[in-house]
Each structure stands twice: as C-alpha cells, then as structure tokens.
Amino acid sequence: MSERVPSLWVPGDENLHAQCKVYDVYKRHYRHPGDGRSGDFYIIHCNDWVQTVPLTEDGQVILVRQYRFGTQALSWEVPGGIIDDGEEPVAAGLRELVEETGYRCKTSRLLAQCYPNPALQENRTFFVLAEGCTLHSGQNLDQHEELEVKLFPVAEVSRMARNGKISHALAINSVFFLESYLAGQPVMTGQV
Template sequence: MADQDDQPSSDRWTISATRTIFTNPVVNLVTSRVRCGRTAIEKDFYKFQFPRWVNIIALTGRQELILIRQYRFGTDRIELEIPGGAVNDGEDPLAAGLRELLEETGYAGQNGRIIGKVCPNPAIQNNFCYTVLVEDVRQVAEPSQDDMEDIEVLILPQDEVQKLVVDGSISHGLVLNALMFFAMDKAKNRFGRP
C-alpha cells in the first residue's frame, strides 16, 4: 500500500531505513528512521498504511439521508454511520463511492461528486478519506454485502440525523466529518459561499 496523494516532505526532515513490520489485506505497519533537520536528532517513527477510504452522503429525492447500522470490532458495538469503504487500487474515489453505496445498500443515484477529502490521522497514517455526495438515490438492487457484513439500512430526515449527532448516537469521526462537508456544501449552494 503506497502513500496516498504524496506531497514532498519538508527538506528539514530526512527519512531512511524504512522497513515493513506487519502486513495484511487491511493495513501495513512500517517503521522508518527519521532525522529532524532543526535538531539533527534521529528516532524511529511508525506509520499505518491504509488504502484510501470513501464515505457517501446519499440523499433521496425527499432530501432524506441513507444511514447504516453495522457492528464494528474496534468499539465492539453497533455503530450508526453512512455507507463507505475502501477505494480499490487504481480506482477513482468517486467510482468507489458509487460502488460502495450500491454494495452496502442497494441504492444508486445521480450527480455523484466529491465534496471533501481529509487525512484521518496524519501523525501515524498515510491515507485520505473522501466524501462523495450522491443525489436522488433510490433502491435499484438488493445489497451485496461482504461475508463479514451485517448491515441495516435506514432512511432518515436530515433534522433527525442532526439530533443523532448532537446526542452522540453518531460518533464515528469520519462520518461526522462527512456530515460537516455536506452542511458546508448545502450552505455554499444556498448562499453562494461556504
């Protein structure tokens, strides 16, 4: 898994002696010797290499949002989220968003576009997460979930989703970030500015 959306690092930092410590289909863990140009001190740094991710804001013709509930091993609980998943190698993030929406929910729509991009944790991760907005979604197929997915699809009014954010029912940081991008996109379209 290569670094995503590489930008040159500062010439004040030197990276050497990189090696992979652990690898599996979900994540690689690498370590590198890093030298700070300001202090000349060297230390080992660790980085989790993930594929790019995508989250989907799916909006029905009635302006309702598609949410999902699914078990998450990290928190050992059922989480309320929006559809999302990994971007395959060589896949465009927009295409990945449309694919994940269809796979997880059976929904498809129109006017798909990327409305945001973030680095989930730049201190220790290399990847980016994209937010895709898809409008006028409707169910066109049955979901085709992975063998370890058990997803419940929900359709909720936007004001109810806002309440779920405020009361903590939606606590996934990247989902909250996607909802922020959606709110900013709505404001921009309504008022012509963010």
C-alpha cells in the first residue's frame, strides 16, 4: 500500500460558468503545491441540504416517493431539500417534513452530516432525526413536486436500501445513520 499523502492543491482564480435555478457552477483554477501541475475544475456552489429521518410514534419510517428528473424514475426517499439562507438544519428538516408529508414530530435532533459529493460540490447534507411523528395536515408541495407518502417498518426500509428499492445515495445514508442510532452506535454529529 502507498504511504504517500495526497497534497492540498492551491486554489486560484474562480469564474462563474453557469447559473442554474438551485446552484451555480464555477470554473476554478488549481495548482499542485509540489510539482506545479495545474488545471481548471468545475465546482457546484449551492446551499446545504437536509434529509429528515422521520419515525412515527409506533416506530415506522415515513418515506416519500417522487419522480426524479435525472434518473427519469420514481424514487423512495426520506423527506428533504435545500436549507434556506440563515436557516438552521434542524428547522429546515422539520419544515421539509411538514411540507412534504404533513407530519410533525415531538422531538428532533441533528443526527449526522456529510459532504454529498466532494468531487464537485462544496455543500453539506445534514441528517435530522424526527421522532414521535403524527399527521397534522396535508402536504404543502412546491410547484413541480408530486409525492406519495407511505409508512414502512424500519426493517423493511433497511431491506429496501440493500435491495435497490431505495437508490438515492442520501436516502441510503439516512438509513445507515438511522440503523446506527437505533443500535446505540455513535453517529457523526461533529464537523466534517
């Protein structure tokens, strides 16, 4: 095995390449600090994201299924979305839970966080645990959202993540963090 430690490349000039609805793409120049190699790389700037891991009072997981334009397929996921400027991750997670499902929870906490794709993106994804969820209202969906809401036992959600019925990477992370939490194992709640 190689014992060589990769270098921290030095960022240089950055220019806006494309503005999109929920993110901007920047072209950033980098230089290797040792051998001088350099190149342009495309980085996506966007707000942080939140994934809410909701458990009902009887311990079932609330999932949503929606059409995903990238894969052109339906996708089972936990509720989630973009964290608004100035919004705390837990507040954003609870907002997304209510908007997408109509459920509210009794207790909530930050469960974990990660970088969704550090090769291209700078943002983080926060995972919020929402326990004791009960239905309080109807959905309040964005213009292009159409979501099915369904309750599943935790064991079934774990099987769905393992057999490909849950295929969204962040939803799979949600299942992993939930399993760790329920097993009493530590989860990553610190800074990444």
